Amino acid sequence: MKWTIVVGRYDKDQPAGSGYPPPFESAAAKRYQTFEVDLPEHAMVLDALIQVREYQDESLAVRCACRSAICGSCAMWINGHANLACTSKLRDFTVDGKVTVESPPSMPPIRDLVCDMTPFWQKNRQVRPWLEGKEPVPAGEEYRVPNAAMENLIQEVGCISCGACLMDCESFAVNQNFLGPAALAKAYRYTADPRDAETRDRLKTYSEPDGVWDCTHCYECVQQCPKGVAPLEQILKLRRMAVEEGFTNNAGTRHAYAFAESVKDSGRLNELTLMPKSFGLLNIRAQLQSLPAAFNMARAGKLPPLIHKKIPGLARIKSIFAKVGGKFK
């Protein structure tokens, strides 16, 4: 079968013009090149790229090794979203007669489909990704732990570090310091490990700015992960653990509390009080800093109603809170 693949070409060694969004706009020109390949019906995007690289244009750079979603090398943008090329079928991704692949604009480009993964590895290193084993380490034998506790971690252990989650992370797009989905999933893997001695310290660190509370629940990471790691779910588990351990003195927890409180009191979200409560009522500076955004929203017609009304049947909502229990009973 004939397939058409459009490839974003780039060489940081060949300077000229632009083509990438900030902060890479000073980089070399990116251009799109179209290739035709002849491959079977069930062929993958990676098969097409290898075909091009071997028989049409040896200068096409693409990272790949295992070709079976194990090594994690070949994450790239396919039709505008991060995916593994080795498990993306040409058939499923051909739109208007072509598949478009390119290096994700969220990562620094290097060459063609090879991007600089340094941000990804740095974030991984930042979460202290190793076991701080509980003392005493059992002499000559294993730690005794239930299998369920190990299986609970296997979802993250299945992560192949392809970086697809970070490439498409909405929060990373606006805050390069956000630890990001994969690193936080890894953070959960060690925090929830019953053999780890640093659970509290980890939770404290991950609760700081750029940590678990900077996730905006856009679900891109869950959607893009080729291995079912569902990083967002691991982040939510970390949040719960952090709150239970008492790490609540942060904007994230206050935001969650203010959210719940507002719903409990009125049955809907009071957006006017949400921000001050999240920042802390006395944190005037942070509140002032959010004013420009508030003005912009107002100008765009996104201003919440000034008078906050309760919804009818509020008692039923309160009974839900009572049933769930906890802080808002």
Place this chain on the structure above:
Amino acid sequence: MILDHDVVVLGAGLAGMRAALEAARAGVKVAVVSKVHPVRSHSGAAQGGINAAIGKDDSWEIHAFDTIKGSDYLADQDAVEIMASEAPRDIIELEHMGVTFFRDDQGKLGTRAFGGASKARTYFVGDITGQALLYTLYDQILKAGVQIYEEWFATALYTVEGACRGAVCIDMLSGELHLLRAGAIIMASGGCGRVYEPSTNALICTGDGIALAYRVGAPLMDMEMVQYHPTTLKGSGFLMTEAARGEGAYLLNASGERFMQRYAPKMMELASRDVVSRSETIEIAEGRGVDDCVFLDLRHLGPEVVMRKLPQIHEMALDFLGIDMLTTPVPVRPGMHYIMGGIKTDATGATAMPGMYAAGECACVSVHGGNRLGANSLLDTLVFGRRSGAASANYARQVQPLTSGEDFLRSEQVRIAALLERPYEGETHARLRLELGTMMDRNVGVYRDEAGLQAALQTIQQLKQRYQHVAVGDKSRVYNQALTFVLELGYMLDIAETIVYSALTRTESRGAQSRTDFPKRNDAEWLKHVVIHSHDGQAPAIDFSPVSITKWPPQERTY
């Protein structure tokens, strides 16, 4: 640039990272070099598990015997004793580092059955054991602060007065060549699966370290012993883990018969890999296969077992063939999987060349002999990675630092620059590699004979001639993969030649070497290793090394 370290490890799979960790613990300055990021290494693809005799009804002696029997008595028994007896401590250590091994009801490490093993002694993490170990070791070398040069590609080893003292590498991101000088070098660069097409191995498994060591004079051993894995997926050749059969999966022929009952009535599907691969090849040759395949049947295991213990292969069959293994048997065939041979080492990882150590698939201790048992390769990487890390650190401490090397670096720069400028005359690395691989699969696969091997040798010599005219189709400095593919092809041609010479030399059938013209094992003449040395552009020189026999004299091998 010239960079100095005490120990430089080439390769960052399990053997390389375990070696680096041990050398770092010994307090020397260690660096790991890898042509891919460490976690992309092919160790991560090992699915089934890792062997150790920990259970009460098991002993390291039984493990050693199974390994030796599996090797068809070609393994060196002193080395096997070390591996089997030290296995428990290495597994426990990995557990302490954080590997999420499967547990039994008491919360202790739990096992699964594996091929060629008389006890269930395979420890595992789902069907991603290699990946779990690889990431844990990566985490550990981060913790230890080991220097990592990732996406650096080795072009040559630097020797001084007969000792190995460094490696020249291309930094892929800049295209620049650097010399890493060291007191000792550990080769941990993995296998050479891509010499064959198809292969279960990743595209990066091109035997770089084996060829580099061979070129500077380190002898290779057991190179004729190439393992065909019995269950590789139709078409793509991807690995379907032996753990499937360990969990009880059947092998069926076209008429739905469990044909292994005719070849290995006791062990059935769990006979050792060479035996199962030969049986499948006979079934297919005698017309009882379908499209050159037999079938791997998981249906009776039920969704609970498949989805919990074998999710990855279920996903792969679905992705690549559109087959749901819960309801349909999947077509499989024997496919090149592993090389038992490699750089000859002793049990400390030391090669015949001073300053050069080797561990993992690129090395040959020999603990696998003629046929490696499933779940012994991960173990090999850990035990001998650790040992070579310790021994090399010890050695490196006693070596004088170097001031030389600039000339060597410059000569490599000139060589690579000339390669880049070579004009295009119609030969490409991709075509040559495909020709090499398909020929090796056809002539040097499960069954071999004199005529086929001689033809293979001729083809390789022709390919080597043509290789001199292969151009590099990329002129950029940044991430020039065409350049590294051409260099890799050169490594693979050297390795293919050593495999064929060794296979021609061994005129008997043992383990993975099945000569149809010499169908019997011949202990009187061939209870010895074939050792091959490079010989400056001429035909390689071959000599022999005795097999160490400690407790287990050779017996007839039945399963």
